[in-house]
Amino acid sequence: MAKMFQPPKDSFQSRIKSRYFATRRDTIISIVFATFVAWVLWSLIGWALLNATFAPNAGDICREDLHGGACWSVVSTRWRIVLFGLYPFEEQWRSALACVVMVVVGVLSCLPWFWSAKRMAPLWVVGFAVFYILMRGGFFGLSEVTEQNWGGLSLTIFIFAGTSLLGMPLAIIFALLRRSELPWIARTMALVIDTIRSLPLLSIMFTFAIVLPFVLPDGWTGDKLYRVIVGYALFFACYQAEIIRGGMQSLPVGQEEAAKALGLGYWHRIGYIVLPQAFRNALPPTVNQFVITVKETSLVTIIGFFDVMASGRAASGTAEWNFAVIEMYVFVGLIFFVFVFSLSRYGAYLERRLGVGKR
Amino acid sequence: MSEPAIRIAQMHKYYGTFHALKDINLEIAKGEKVVICGPSGSGKSTLIRCVNRLEEHQAGDIVVMGTPLDDNVDNIDEIRREAGMVFQNFNLFPHMTVLENCMLAPVLARRIERSEAENTAMQYLERVKIPEQAHKYPGELSGGQQQRVAIARALCMAPEIMLFDEPTSALDPEMISEVLDVMVGLAEEGMTMVCVTHEMGFARRVADRVIFMADGEIIEQGAPDQFFDNPQNERTKLFLSQIVSD
Ligand SMILES: Nc1ncnc2c1ncn2[C@@H]1O[C@H](COP(=O)(O)OP(=O)(O)OP(=O)(O)O)[C@@H](O)[C@H]1O
Ligand SMILES: [Mg+2]
Numbered sequence: 083m084a085k086m087f088q089p090p091k092d093s094f095q096s097r098i099k100s101r102y103f104a105t106r107r108d109t110i111i112s113i114v115f116a117t118f119v120a121w122v123l124w125s126l127i128g129w130a131l132l133n134a135t136f137a138p139n140a141g142d143i144c145r146e147d148l149h150g151g152a153c154w155s156v157v158s159t160r161w162r163i164v165l166f167g168l169y170p171f172e173e174q175w176r177s178a179l180a181c182v183v184m185v186v187v188g189v190l191s192c193l194p195w196f197w198s199a200k201r202m203a204p205l206w207v208v209g210f211a212v213f214y215i216l217m218r219g220g221f222f223g224l225s226e227v228t229e230q231n232w233g234g235l236s237l238t239i240f241i242f243a244g245t246s247l248l249g250m251p252l253a254i255i256f257a258l259l260r261r262s263e264l265p266w267i268a269r270t271m272a273l274v275i276d277t278i279r280s281l282p283l284l285s286i287m288f289t290f291a292i293v294l295p296f297v298l299p300d301g302w303t304g305d306k307l308y309r310v311i312v313g314y315a316l317f318f319a320c321y322q323a324e325i326i327r328g329g330m331q332s333l334p335v336g337q338e339e340a341a342k343a344l345g346l347g348y349w350h351r352i353g354y355i356v357l358p359q360a361f362r363n364a365l366p367p368t369v370n371q372f373v374i375t376v377k378e379t380s381l382v383t384i385i386g387f388f389d390v391m392a393s394g395r396a397a398s399g400t401a402e403w404n405f406a407v408i409e410m411y412v413f414v415g416l417i418f419f420v421f422v423f424s425l426s427r428y429g430a431y432l433e434r435r436l437g438v439g440k441r
Numbered sequence: 442m443s444e445p446a447i448r449i450a451q452m453h454k455y456y457g458t459f460h461a462l463k464d465i466n467l468e469i470a471k472g473e474k475v476v477i478c479g480p481s482g483s484g485k486s487t488l489i490r491c492v493n494r495l496e497e498h499q500a501g502d503i504v505v506m507g508t509p510l511d512d513n514v515d516n517i518d519e520i521r522r523e524a525g526m527v528f529q530n531f532n533l534f535p536h537m538t539v540l541e542n543c544m545l546a547p548v549l550a551r552r553i554e555r556s557e558a559e560n561t562a563m564q565y566l567e568r569v570k571i572p573e574q575a576h577k578y579p580g581e582l583s584g585g586q587q588q589r590v591a592i593a594r595a596l597c598m599a600p601e602i603m604l605f606d607e608p609t610s611a612l613d614p615e616m617i618s619e620v621l622d623v624m625v626g627l628a629e630e631g632m633t634m635v636c637v638t639h640e641m642g643f644a645r646r647v648a649d650r651v652i653f654m655a656d657g658e659i660i661e662q663g664a665p666d667q668f669f670d671n672p673q674n675e676r677t678k679l680f681l682s683q684i685v686s687d
Contacts, residue, residue: 339495340532340591344546344598345522347514354545358536436536 130412141402156398156406157413163397164414167233167388173225177236180216183209184239192428194435206247213240229307233388235417241379241389244311246372249318256323258352261330278320283378286313291385310382314375322371329364330356362436369429373422390414444507446471446602446633447492452501454487454657461487463657465501471601474634476644476665479654480680485637488654489604492635493524506601522550524602525595529611531587533579533594539566540575543594551598558597565593569623585616592623603627605636639684645669653677 133151144153187209220226290313383392398410454462543562569589
């Protein structure tokens with residue numbers, strides 16, 4: 083008898099059948115669509131793999147190639163420019179190592195074990211210091227390479243990491259000031275946030291890169307790269323502050339009242355009750371904000387930095403390789419994809435993991 | 442006579458222009474159990490929330506365990522540590538386990554060693570009869586269990602006074618008694634208690650004094666027998682007849 087109450091177990095075939103071939107119209111649509119997908123896939127595989135040229139320095143072969151396959155030769159010949167930009171050739175191992183260090187620090191800080199200020203802070207301080215010493219040199223017998231010569235992937239990673247690291251604490255401070263009990267602080271902060279959010283990122287970047295040196299006294303300006311990072315961080319912070327504030331607003335008032343009634347002071351309430359829950363509530367938009375920030379780093383090309391994007395264009399921009407622009411963009415796109423995709427997968431994992439305590 | 446646990450004198454509270462509490466004068470002795478009742482909107486919650494500054498009063502004095510409630514943040518924190526509060530909707534911290542809920546304030550606000558705080562927390566969780574739930578999250582517990590955790594969490598701060606704001610009104614009927622049992626036990630141990638509740642059985646059994654409020658004023662107060670069997674004020678009579686007929 084008990085068997086009767088179990089839901090019938092669908093076989094693979096019957097599932098396929100009920101989903102895609104239930105009626106005659108479904109069948110026709112499914113077949114047409116499957117044919118189309120197969121054709122696109124087949125063409126893609128043919129272009130990207132079967133008919134493609136992989137060997138380095140094979141530009142001539144590519145050009146004469148009648149099959150019309152991809153010329154990955156441009157990547158295998160000039161990948162160093164994409165990854166390292168103008169960084170001196172003999173020193174490029176340093177740039178590569180710096181990237182690896184930063185990626186490792188990034189991955190480590192995704193592990194729950196590091197989720198406390200006591201572990202996170204030293205990790206990033208050490209990670210950043212190692213990155214900087216490797217890239218910039220001038221110590222330990224490493225020759226000096228100034229920021230103007232940084233480029234490619236390591237520059238992109240540096241801008242992204244710097245922006246998040248500076249922007250996130252700033253965002254928290256902005257969000258807290260915006261809900262201050264003193265109305266004039268809250269209003270001023272709201273005005274600042276809304277103003278910056280209503281400006282295009284490009285104008286902020288120009289302001290920090292080009293206008294600021296005229297305004298600030300000499301010796302205050304720092305390298306253009308750091309000014310740009312500060313500009314990015316400010317922009318990031320204003321958006322993220324609103325996201326955090328949204329997360330805080332979705333907390334029931336009773337949470338803070340209970341914390342007050344237990345005698346917890348302001349910073350304890352914020353640090354242990356309000357922010358952890360606000361971040362949980364705001365996780366999806368926060369991951370989204372990071373994804374946007376990764377992609378926005380490529381705007382620095384406009385003020386003369388050679389991030390991955392610009393380096394890619396430069397690598398395929400010579401007369402010898404300019405027929406292979408698409409291949410280069412595909413390669414750069416793949417690099418971005420790896421970062422952005424792992425970010426959003428990590429976000430999904432976090433949502434599942436943090437969901438446990440909620441219910 | 443020693444200093445009362447709570448002394449409120451000529452206290453007024455306004456929400457904007459709305460006069461929510463009018464000239465409240467009330468002394469509650471150490472070890473005394475006081476039940477506050479009254480119709481909805483009469484200011485019961487506002488009164489006990491003024492005692493630990495969840496609401497600010499605009500005139501008059503409030504002194505809790507000898508500490509005056511003024512704008513000095515240290516005094517406010519001191520009073521909040523001495524006066525535990527239990528809310529209608531429990532207000533447990535959903536992102537922490539039951540045990541972490543109970544340990545948080547002792548570790549942060551009383552600076553007690555974690556191991557000691559854990560021992561204390563387990564002791565109180567046993568008192569409220571749910572030690573086996575210590576490692577669950579609040580969302581995994583029933584309402585009655587959550588409210589008992591909330592009581593244990595407040596007790597872990599070793600308060601001198603416990604304030605209850607309708608602790609059983611959000612509970613299903615079959616869970617009310619498990620929470621009231623804990624509160625009766627607490628009363629028998631001599632805790633100073635101020636309870637906003639309409640549980641008249643509890644009031645009769647435990648209270649030293651019942652206070653009736655209406656429209657932001659204390660209308661009548663007295664020992665439970667006298668209060669329930671022989672109320673003086675017309676509004677008290679009306680109110681009592683309504684809750685009895687419920
Ligand atoms: N934050 C607030 N802002 C404005 N008015 C408020 C606020 N909180 C309470 N009031 C008003 O103050 C009065 C007293 O409210 P209070 O919550 O103390 O009543 P209560 O006796 O606890 O009622 P209940 O039995 O419904 O809980 C009510 O008229 C209410 O509308
Ligand atoms: Mg109330």
